[in-house]
Amino acid sequence: MRRNFVDSQFLCKWLFFAGAVLLAFGSASQHPQLIYGIEFTFTNIFLLMLVRLYGIRMVLPVAVLVYAVSIFIYHEPSYIIIFLFEVCWIGLWQMRRQGYLLGPDALFWLCIGAPITLVACWFSGSLSLIEFIILFSITASNGLFNTLIAEILVNYLPLGRWLGLVQDKPLKVTFRRVLFHLSITLIALPFLMNMIINGRDAYDVSTRTTLQTASNTANSIKGELDQWKQENVLGVQLEGLIQIGYLQEMIKRNTTQKLFDITITNKQNKVLATNNKEAALTREQPQSATLIDDNYLFEVPAQSIVLLPTQQWRNAHYVHAVSLERIPLVISVSVPVKAYQEQIFREYIYQLLYMLGNITIAALLAWVINWWLGRSLMQLARSTTNLPARLKQMVPLEWPNSGILEIDSLTHNFKDMSQNLLHMFQEASWMNQRLQSSEKKLHQLAYYDSLTTLPNRLQFHQVLSGLLAEDGDHNERIAVMFMDLNRFKQINDTLGHAVGDVLLQKVAERFKVIADESCRVFRLGGDEFVFVMRYETNHAPDDFAKQICNCFEAPFDLEDSSVYTTISIGISLYPEHGISMGDILKKADMAMYVAKEQGASSYHFFSQALEDSLNEKMYLENGLRNALHDEQLFLVYQPLVSPASGKTTGIETLIRWRHPKAGIISPAKFIPLAETSGLIVEIDLWVLREACRQAKDWQDRGFPKIPMSVNLSAKQFYRTGLLEDIQTILEETGLSAQYINLEITESVFIKHMDPVIETLTQLRNMGIQISIDDFGTGYSSLSQLQSLPISVVKLDRTFIQGAEQSEMKSSVVKAVIELAHSMGLQVVAEGIETEQERNFFTRLECDELQGFYFSKPLEVSIFEKYLITEYSQ
Known part of the structure; x- marks a missing residue:
C-alpha cells in the first residue's frame, strides 16, 4: 500500500512538471499585444512556480529551451532573454534562502533589469529616454506581475505537499503578506487589462487618423x-x-x-x-x-x-x-x-505612474490596516503565550482592549477560557491528591478481577510473558490451561446474571484452593479462567487437569438452589507447542473448543493433528467463499421411486463441491462450515434457483413433470425476505410451484416456532410442498407434526436401519408409518440399500423409496440418461 502511494505521488509530481512546462511553451507563443511592439508575456509564471517547487537545477535547462524557441522559432526580440536572467536570479536566491519571491524580483529589476534595458537601447541604434522608460517600466511591471502570481499560487495552494516535494509543515503566510497580495493583485489586474485595451484603442485611433x-x-x-x-x-x-x-x-x-x-x-x-x-x-x-x-x-x-x-x-x-x-x-x-x-508612449508612462501611485497608496493602506489589526492581535498573542503554565503559577494576566468587535470578542473568549482552565487546574490538583491516596485501590482494580478477586487478564499477560522471558532452569516447563464453563450462558439466561455472578465467585473459590505458587489461576473475563502451571514431570499437567475437573463433581449452592455445571479445558505446553505467548494462548484456546465438543468436564491437549484439522476447516471456509462465484459448486440428482411401479416419482437435489486442488469435497465437510459462516443462505438460494432452472429445462425438453426436492437450512427461516426470494426464483425460471418440494429438518422448530409455521403456511399456500427430512433423529414426535403445515415425512436411515430384522424396531416403524398416513402425510423411506429393505418398506406401504439400491446421486447428464432409460422401458 505504501509503495503504491509513493509510486502514484512520483507520477503526479512529474505529470505536474510536464504540464507546467507545456503551459510555459504555450504562453511563449501567445503574448498579449499592447502597441508598437510592446507586449506582455506570462511564461515566467510557470517557470518561477517550478523554480520554487523543483529548484533551479531542474528548471534552468527548460527555461533556456523555452526562450530559445521564443527567439529563433517564434521570432521574438532578443530582449526577451531578460526574463531568463530573472529566472536565474530567483533560482539562485531560492538556493540561498527559501522564502517569498516578490522582494528579490524587485531587487533584480532595480539592480540588473534597468542596466540591461539601458544597454539594449544603446546597442539598438537609438537611445531614446521615452523609449527606455516605457520599455523598462512595462517589462519590469510584467516581471513583477508574473512573480506575484507565481508566489500566490505556491503560497496559497499546497502544491509541494500534494506532490510530495516537501515533508515539513507548509510555509506560514502572515496576515500582512495576505493583505499585501490581495491589495496589489486587485489593483494590478484591472490596470493590466486597462493597458491592453488602451493600447489597442490608441493603435486604432492612430490608424484611423x-x-x-x-x-x-x-x-x-x-x-x-x-x-x-x-x-x-x-x-x-x-x-x-x-x-x-x-x-x-x-x-x-x-x-x-x-x-x-x-x-x-x-x-x-x-x-x-x-x-x-x-x-x-x-x-x-x-x-x-x-x-x-x-x-x-x-x-x-x-x-x-x-x-x-x-x-x-x-x-x-x-x-x-x-x-x-x-x-x-x-x-x-x-x-x-x-x-x-x-x-502614445508618454500616455503609457502616465498610466504606469498612475498605477504605481495607486499601488503605493494600497500598500500604505494595507500597512496601516495591518498595523491597526496586528497590534491588538499581538497583544492578545502575548497574553495567551504559555497560558496553561502561567495559570498554574497563578501569574496575573493583562487582557488588551480593542476597538474591533471580533478581536474584542476573541479576547473575552480567551479570558473566559482562562478562568475555566484555572478552575480546572484547581480541581485537577484536588483530584490528584485523591488519586494519590487511592493508588493501592487503583492497583487492585487494574490487576485483579473485582468480582472474584482473582488476578485479571492484564496480570496474566505480565506473569506469562515474564515466565517466558526468564533465563532459568530449562528443565522446568510451563503449561497453560484455558478453561471455559459449560452452559454458563444458559444459567445466566434462566436464573439471572446475579446468580451467574455468584456461580463465578464459587468457582473462583474452588480454584483458589487447588492453586499454589507453582500453579496460579487468573480470570480473563466472563466465564473464562486460565491456570499457568510450572512443572517438571510429564504427567503433572494431566494430573492437575483431572484435579480441576474434580472441582465440578459437587454441585454449587446458589442462593435457594443447587446447580451442576461442567468445565472444558484446553492445554498447551511450553516450549513443545510454541515459544511466544500468542502461540501458546491460541493453541490452548483451540484445544479448549475440542474439549467442549466432548461434553461433561473434560480436557484436551493441543496436538499438531488438531491444528491441521482447524487449518483445513479455515482453508475450506475461505475457499467456500469463492466456490459459489467461481462455479465450483454443482448439483447431483437422486430419484425417489414408487414402491409399486419402481418408476421415478420425485427427484432430490444434492450439492457437491469440486475444489480446484482438493477435488470433490463431501457436503459433510463444507455444509457445517457454510452454516457457521452464514454462507448457507446464499448457497441454498443458488441450489433452489439451479434446481428450478433444471426442472423447467427437463419439462420443456419433454421429460416427465416430476417434483424436485430441495433442502433448506434452518437459517433461512430466521431471516426476512425468504418468501420474496422463492417467488422471484420461480418467476425467473418459469417453474410452477407445485413441482417444488422444500425439505427442512426438525431443527427449524427449535426456536421461534410460530414465525416458522407462518412462513411454511404461506409456502404451502403458494403450492409448494413441505417435507420433514431426517425424521427420527431430532426432537419432534408425530403428535407434534399434526400442527405443522407439512405433507411429507422422510424417515432417516438410522431410524429404519435393520427394522426388517428386529421385531421391536419393525413394530415402531410400522406404527409411525400408519400414524403418518392417518394424519394425511406421505412417508418416504430414505437410505434403501438392499432388496430386503425394499421389500420390507413396500409391504409397509411407504409412498416413496430412496437410496443407493435404486441409484446414487448422479450428475445432470448421467441422470438424464437414467430417466430416458427408465421411461423408455
Whole structure:
C-alpha cells in the first residue's frame, strides 16, 4: 500500500512538471499585444512556480529551451532573454534562502533589469529616454506581475505537499503578506487589462487618423492630375522634365507639415517626384507589409532577428497608395509611426505612474490596516503565550482592549477560557491528591478481577510473558490451561446474571484452593479462567487437569438452589507447542473448543493433528467463499421411486463441491462450515434457483413433470425476505410451484416456532410442498407434526436401519408409518440399500423409496440418461 502511494505521488509530481512546462511553451507563443511592439508575456509564471517547487537545477535547462524557441522559432526580440536572467536570479536566491519571491524580483529589476534595458537601447541604434522608460517600466511591471502570481499560487495552494516535494509543515503566510497580495493583485489586474485595451484603442485611433490624413492628401493630388491635358499625360509617360517639375511642385503644395512623405512613381515603381528622397530610398529596402484596408498598408522593415521589441517600429510607416487609371502613376503617402509613437508612449508612462501611485497608496493602506489589526492581535498573542503554565503559577494576566468587535470578542473568549482552565487546574490538583491516596485501590482494580478477586487478564499477560522471558532452569516447563464453563450462558439466561455472578465467585473459590505458587489461576473475563502451571514431570499437567475437573463433581449452592455445571479445558505446553505467548494462548484456546465438543468436564491437549484439522476447516471456509462465484459448486440428482411401479416419482437435489486442488469435497465437510459462516443462505438460494432452472429445462425438453426436492437450512427461516426470494426464483425460471418440494429438518422448530409455521403456511399456500427430512433423529414426535403445515415425512436411515430384522424396531416403524398416513402425510423411506429393505418398506406401504439400491446421486447428464432409460422401458 505504501509503495503504491509513493509510486502514484512520483507520477503526479512529474505529470505536474510536464504540464507546467507545456503551459510555459504555450504562453511563449501567445503574448498579449499592447502597441508598437510592446507586449506582455506570462511564461515566467510557470517557470518561477517550478523554480520554487523543483529548484533551479531542474528548471534552468527548460527555461533556456523555452526562450530559445521564443527567439529563433517564434521570432521574438532578443530582449526577451531578460526574463531568463530573472529566472536565474530567483533560482539562485531560492538556493540561498527559501522564502517569498516578490522582494528579490524587485531587487533584480532595480539592480540588473534597468542596466540591461539601458544597454539594449544603446546597442539598438537609438537611445531614446521615452523609449527606455516605457520599455523598462512595462517589462519590469510584467516581471513583477508574473512573480506575484507565481508566489500566490505556491503560497496559497499546497502544491509541494500534494506532490510530495516537501515533508515539513507548509510555509506560514502572515496576515500582512495576505493583505499585501490581495491589495496589489486587485489593483494590478484591472490596470493590466486597462493597458491592453488602451493600447489597442490608441493603435486604432492612430490608424484611423493616419488613414484619413493620407487619403485626403492623395485624393487632393489625384484631383489635380485628373485635370491634366493629354500633352501633360504624354509628357509624364516620356518622363519629361517639365511634367516631373509639375509633379514635384504639386507635392510641395500638398505638404504643409513634415508629418508624412509623398512619393509619385510610375508603373515600373520608379520615383518621379518625392518630398523625402531618403525615405524613398529606405522604402526600397525589404519591407514587411500588412494590409489594413483597401490601398492602405502598414510597412515594417524586414529583419530576421531584432534586439528590442520597439526597434522595428522606429522606421515603420503607414502607407496609402493610389493608382491612377488615366495617368500611369502611383501616388504613395507614407506616414512614419514616430509621429504617434512618442505621444502614445508618454500616455503609457502616465498610466504606469498612475498605477504605481495607486499601488503605493494600497500598500500604505494595507500597512496601516495591518498595523491597526496586528497590534491588538499581538497583544492578545502575548497574553495567551504559555497560558496553561502561567495559570498554574497563578501569574496575573493583562487582557488588551480593542476597538474591533471580533478581536474584542476573541479576547473575552480567551479570558473566559482562562478562568475555566484555572478552575480546572484547581480541581485537577484536588483530584490528584485523591488519586494519590487511592493508588493501592487503583492497583487492585487494574490487576485483579473485582468480582472474584482473582488476578485479571492484564496480570496474566505480565506473569506469562515474564515466565517466558526468564533465563532459568530449562528443565522446568510451563503449561497453560484455558478453561471455559459449560452452559454458563444458559444459567445466566434462566436464573439471572446475579446468580451467574455468584456461580463465578464459587468457582473462583474452588480454584483458589487447588492453586499454589507453582500453579496460579487468573480470570480473563466472563466465564473464562486460565491456570499457568510450572512443572517438571510429564504427567503433572494431566494430573492437575483431572484435579480441576474434580472441582465440578459437587454441585454449587446458589442462593435457594443447587446447580451442576461442567468445565472444558484446553492445554498447551511450553516450549513443545510454541515459544511466544500468542502461540501458546491460541493453541490452548483451540484445544479448549475440542474439549467442549466432548461434553461433561473434560480436557484436551493441543496436538499438531488438531491444528491441521482447524487449518483445513479455515482453508475450506475461505475457499467456500469463492466456490459459489467461481462455479465450483454443482448439483447431483437422486430419484425417489414408487414402491409399486419402481418408476421415478420425485427427484432430490444434492450439492457437491469440486475444489480446484482438493477435488470433490463431501457436503459433510463444507455444509457445517457454510452454516457457521452464514454462507448457507446464499448457497441454498443458488441450489433452489439451479434446481428450478433444471426442472423447467427437463419439462420443456419433454421429460416427465416430476417434483424436485430441495433442502433448506434452518437459517433461512430466521431471516426476512425468504418468501420474496422463492417467488422471484420461480418467476425467473418459469417453474410452477407445485413441482417444488422444500425439505427442512426438525431443527427449524427449535426456536421461534410460530414465525416458522407462518412462513411454511404461506409456502404451502403458494403450492409448494413441505417435507420433514431426517425424521427420527431430532426432537419432534408425530403428535407434534399434526400442527405443522407439512405433507411429507422422510424417515432417516438410522431410524429404519435393520427394522426388517428386529421385531421391536419393525413394530415402531410400522406404527409411525400408519400414524403418518392417518394424519394425511406421505412417508418416504430414505437410505434403501438392499432388496430386503425394499421389500420390507413396500409391504409397509411407504409412498416413496430412496437410496443407493435404486441409484446414487448422479450428475445432470448421467441422470438424464437414467430417466430416458427408465421411461423408455
